[in-house]
Amino acid sequence: MSAVRAQNAGRRQPVYGLDLVRFAAASLVVLYHLGFKAWALDGSSLHGALGRSDAFPAGYALTWCGWVGVQVFFVVSGSVIAYSARGVSARRFARRRAARLLPAVLIAVAIALPTAVFVFGTATAQAVVLSLKTIAFVPWGPWIVGQFWTIPIELAFYAIVGVVLFSGAPERAMHALVWALGIASGAYWLVAASDAIEPGGRLAELLLLQHGVYFALGMLCARMGEGDLGRRHLGLAATCIVAASVQVRTAAEWEMGARTDLSAQWPWAYALWLCLAALIAASFLWRAQVAAxxxxxxxxxxxxxLATYPLYLIHIHVGGTILLAAARLGVVPAVILAFAGTAAVAVAIALWFEPPLHAAIDAALRRIGQRVPRYRPAG
Incomplete structure (x- = not known):
């Protein structure tokens, strides 16, 4: 088994099915914000700028639960990190993550700052402060890019994985991390289901109590691809899946607010998440067959x-601007144009703008890393 793991670690075969699930998850979030929230829910910047309300915009049955794409993203993140971090040093892992996250954030802020001021009417000083908070990865909002709220949660997960890789026995520690995340977050939501605690709060998010079940499930999906799951892991996966149903139900209430007519339909959102989570597992289990x-x-x-991350970060400011300009055409045409325009910009970022920034940041971090003494744990 160890020989197979070493071979897979060196080869790092692309998981093509995962790219498809990533794009589907990002599309869900984009369609939720542009196709439903902007029209039907008060409190969003797009809804205020649009200046009109429609409780049931055309196609709402397909868009109202798109927020569940975030829960899909967390499963994807857990699987990607578990798959790509095996056999990698903590230093290299940190450099890779920084070089992956920073370019898209810098580009998104460069787009969001002028758009917030000139399209959404945000005060210049406020927009600058929010932009600086975003670039500095401040974990508490608000930010110039509202959907940035998920990134510090990802960073908290990366930080724990970095500590695991820094330990003297990363394989064993990574195995323990799967259990710790799944049990702690699963217990949190199962206790919440009994009304013993009131779930929520930024600290619970950053401690991964709210979303740890998703990261753990993703890590289990990656282990499945290595043929490294036992019956006890299936029990942990079942616990995560059950706990996720409570989290999705609660998230539906948070997202819909007073719209109890829709929050009561949370099982549809949960079923959608469950299908995409199953596709993540299948992507790892049959990655060689898919690649062939x-x-x-x-x-x-x-x-x-590759375009998924910028698509997620820029869709409010790029897609929202297009939506406002095309709103007179009706919901469906405006949303189609906004989605297509945002996707085109995201692809351009992934093809032409991110790569040079990625290379520059990676080179800078390599130089910094060469000046930092290496620590080798005992044993």
């Missing part, structure tokens, strides 16, 4: 995966 069959379409899927 997709042939020349592999590059397209990889590009879709």
């Amino acid at each position: 069959r997709i042939g020349r379409f592999g590059g397209v899927l990889r590009l879709a995966g």
Whole structure:
């Protein structure tokens, strides 16, 4: 088994199915914000700028629960980190993550700052402060990019994984981390289901109590791809899946607010999440077969995966601007144009703007790393 793991670690075969799920998750979030929240829910910047309300915008049955794409993202993140961090040093892991996160954030802020001021009417001083908070990765909001709220949660997960990789026995520690995340977060939500605690709060998010079940489930999906799951892991996966149903139900109430007519339909959102989580597991379980069959379409899927992160970060400011300009055409045409325009910009960022920034940041971090003494844990 160890020989197989070493071979897989060196080869790092692309998981093409994961790129498709990533893009689907980002699309869900985009369609939720542009196709439902902007029209139907008070309190959003887009709703205020749009200046009109429609409790049931055209296609709402397909868009109202798109927020569950975030829960899908967390499963994807857990699986990607578990798959890519194996056999990697803590230093290299930190450099990779920083070089992956920073470029898109810098580009998104460069887009969001002028858009917030000139399109959404945000005061210049406030927009600058929010931009600086975003660039500095301050974990408490607000931020210039509202959906940035998930990134510090990802960073909290990365920090724990970095500590695991820094330990003297990363394989054992990573195994323990899966259990710790799944049990702690699962217990949190199962206790919340009994009304013993009131779930919520930024601290619970940053401590991964709210979303740890998703990271743990993703890590289990990656282990499944290595043929490294036992019956006890299936029990942990079942616990995470049950706890996720409580989290999704609660998230539906948070997202919908007074719209109890829709929050009561949370099982549809949960079913959608469950299907995409199953696709993540299948992507790892049959990654070799998928890679052998997709042939020349592999590059397209990889590009879709790379465009997902910028798509997620820029869709309010790019897509929202298009939506406001096209709103007179009606909900469906405006949303289609906004989605297409945002996707085109995201692809351009992934193709032409992110790579040079990524290379520059990675090179700078390498130089910094060469000046820091290496620590080798005993044993």
